[in-house]
Amino acid sequence: MPAFVKFWGTRGSIPTPASWTRVYGGNTPCVEVRFDNTLFICDAGSGIRELGKDLLTRQPAPKELHLLITHTHWDHIQGFPFFAPVYAKNMPVHVYGRQAQDNSTYQLLSGQMSSDYFPVSFKEIGHSISADFFQDGQREIDGVIVRSFALNHPGGCFGYSFEKDGRKIVYATDNELEIKPGEVFPDMEDTGPPRHMPSSLLEVARDASLLIMDAQYDEREYQTKQTWGHSCCFSVTDFATQANVGTLALFHHDPESTDTQIDAKVQACRLRAARHGANLVICAAREGVELKF
Amino acid sequence: MADQEPTMTGDIRMLRRGRETHRHSLELLEGEGALREITIEGEELTIGRSADTNFRLSSKRASRLHAFFRVRGTDCILRDNDSHNGVYLNGLKVYSAVLREGDVIQVADSVFVYHEE
Numbered sequence: 001m002p003a004f005v006k007f008w009g010t011r012g013s014i015p016t017p018a019s020w021t022r023v024y025g026g027n028t029p030c031v032e033v034r035f036d037n038t039l040f041i042c043d044a045g046s047g048i049r050e051l052g053k054d055l056l057t058r059q060p061a062p063k064e065l066h067l068l069i070t071h072t073h074w075d076h077i078q079g080f081p082f083f084a085p086v087y088a089k090n091m092p093v094h095v096y097g098r099q100a101q102d103n104s105t106y107q108l109l110s111g112q113m114s115s116d117y118f119p120v121s122f123k124e125i126g127h128s129i130s131a132d133f134f135q136d137g138q139r140e141i142d143g144v145i146v147r148s149f150a151l152n153h154p155g156g157c158f159g160y161s162f163e164k165d166g167r168k169i170v171y172a173t174d175n176e177l178e179i180k181p182g183e184v185f186p187d188m189e190d191t192g193p194p195r196h197m198p199s200s201l202l203e204v205a206r207d208a209s210l211l212i213m214d215a216q217y218d219e220r221e222y223q224t225k226q227t228w229g230h231s232c233c234f235s236v237t238d239f240a241t242q243a244n245v246g247t248l249a250l251f252h253h254d255p256e257s258t259d260t261q262i263d264a265k266v267q268a269c270r271l272r273a274a275r276h277g278a279n280l281v282i283c284a285a286r287e288g289v290e291l292k293f
Numbered sequence: 294m295a296d297q298e299p300t301m302t303g304d305i306r307m308l309r310r311g312r313e314t315h316r317h318s319l320e321l322l323e324g325e326g327a328l329r330e331i332t333i334e335g336e337e338l339t340i341g342r343s344a345d346t347n348f349r350l351s352s353k354r355a356s357r358l359h360a361f362f363r364v365r366g367t368d369c370i371l372r373d374n375d376s377h378n379g380v381y382l383n384g385l386k387v388y389s390a391v392l393r394e395g396d397v398i399q400v401a402d403s404v405f406v407y408h409e410e
Contacts, residue, residue: 004388023393281385288391289382292373 003167005210006032006290009047012174012216012230012252013075023259025287028075029173029252031212035164038142040066042160042171042212044109047287048079055085064092066141068148070174071157072108080109081118086125097133098148098158106131149204151175153229161204167293170208170245172201173252176228177235186219187234190272194238205243209293212285213239215250218265237269241278246293249285316410317362317369317392324403325351331405333369338362340400341374354378355401362392369409371398 009027016026028045039055039062041048055062065085070076085091095106106129110122133139137148144164151157152175159172177197179185184192205211215233217225222232233250240248250269253262262284273280317333331338331348339346341359350359356376363370372389373380381399382390392398396407 006389283385286390288368288370289385289387290389291386292388 001036001165003162003164003169003209003293004032004034004290005169005212005293006034006051007047007249007285007287008032008051009043009045009079010251010253010285010287011045011075011255012214013255015046015078016255020258020260023286024253024262024284027287028078029070030079031171031285033162033169033171035142035144035162035167037062038066038144040068040141040144040146040160040162042068043070043076043173044080044083045075045077046079046082049082049084052082052084052086055091056088062091064094066146067093067095068146068160068171069095069105069109070151070159070171071153071155072105073155073174076174077109077112081113081120086128089125089128091128093129094132095129096139096148097131098137100133100135102133103131147204149201151201152178154227157229159204161208168208168210169293170205170211170213172205172212173214174229175214175231176226177231177239179226179235186223188219190234190268190275194241194276195235197235197239197242202239202243205239205245208243208245210247210249210291211240211243211245212249212251214252215265215269216252216254218261218268221254233265233269234272237272237278237280237282238276240280240282241273241276245280247281247283247291249283249291251285253284315364315367317364318408318410319362319398319405320408322397322404322406324405330408333362333364336364341376350401350403352401352403360400368392369407371407 009030010025011028027047029043030045030047031042033040097105113122134148139146147161148158151159157174162169180196183195213236214231215236216230217232266284269282319331321328339361340348341357342355343357358374359376360373360380369392379386383397392407394409398405
């Protein structure tokens with residue numbers, strides 16, 4: 001069976017509705033990963049609101065939903081109170097922690113629905129939501145092998161990979177691929193050699209059909225934003241090349257990036273990948289686009 | 294004081310009524326026959342090799358019902374119908390997509406530019 005991936009929110013940091021974000025979208029992270037009728041939701045940014053409305057119209061409706069939160073910074077959870085299926089009460093939602101007994105994500109999701117922040121109490125929807133967990137970073141769900149892995153982001157963050165029938169989807173947002181000493185940076189003219197990447201992360205992404213990866217900045221922007229927990233697109237391109245992935249989707253677009261600037265970033269990354277001899281499809285994650293693998 | 298009085302009166306819905314109207318069209322850039330504009334009428338436009346489709350292709354690279362364009366609210370959505378050769382949006386193979394002004398769509402050997410008004 002093929003895997004389907006649909007982008008419902010691709011923007012980082014804060015929702016950015018504007019004429020200049022109309023193509024790639026202004027909603028914060030939410031990605032649907034679907035194998036047959038098993039449905040995973042990566043992050044609950046503002047994009048999850050539209051996903052929720054869509055889920056309620058689907059035939060057949062999913063029997064249950066698996067919600068995987070990378071971390072609880074606002075842009076990754078702010079849409080959850082507006083996720084209609086939890087009010088419909090006939091579509092159970094599993095929220096996953098990193099380990100057994102780890103219900104911190106569940107607690108933080110419920111915390112943002114305290115009366116100080118939101119008018120509807122978590123108690124009213126709590127019975128639709130169950131706290132679940134991974135065992136040693138792995139879990140098999142309906143035949144899909146789901147793995148979680150640590151990323152480099154202030155306060156911590158986890159990525160997820162999904163594997164079934166030879167298809168592998170990797171979601172790795174809010175991650176900083178750091179520049180190593182001696183590497184060419186900023187590489188404004190794109191003349192430098194490939195950058196060195198963490199081997200453990202390369203193994204996680206190795207041969208993925210699709211890698212969705214944080215590429216918030218270009219070389220110029222990253223100069224002033226190192227240690228903020230996001231990567232520049234040339235590093236991500238080098239990473240995808242070395243991991244031998246099929247398709248790379250640049251993700252977590254900067255709120256200041258216009259559609260035109262994102263187009264330019266994609267083109268620059270394609271040229272860099274070609275210069276390094278990579279057989280790699282590169283795109284920018286775009287709200288409303290669904291891919292099939 | 295008279296300068297500060299509103300210069301327009303009436304129901305704002307009437308003044309803005311044009312905003313409710315959306316027109317979706319495809320400009321055929323490359324492909325079969327004369328270059329032309331195809332308006333997406335109603336809720337759906339189908340494309341493929343079958344005589345039953347709204348926009349018929351003769352290319353062997355086209356599937357019988359290759360893809361369709363669906364109007365949902367103010368959006369137009371492109372959807373591959375599990376065709377053999379797929380559909381491409383700005384050079385990327387996609388399964389479905391909400392279209393935006395200026396998008397370039399390839400179905401078999403035909404290339405279109407999407408327009409919204």
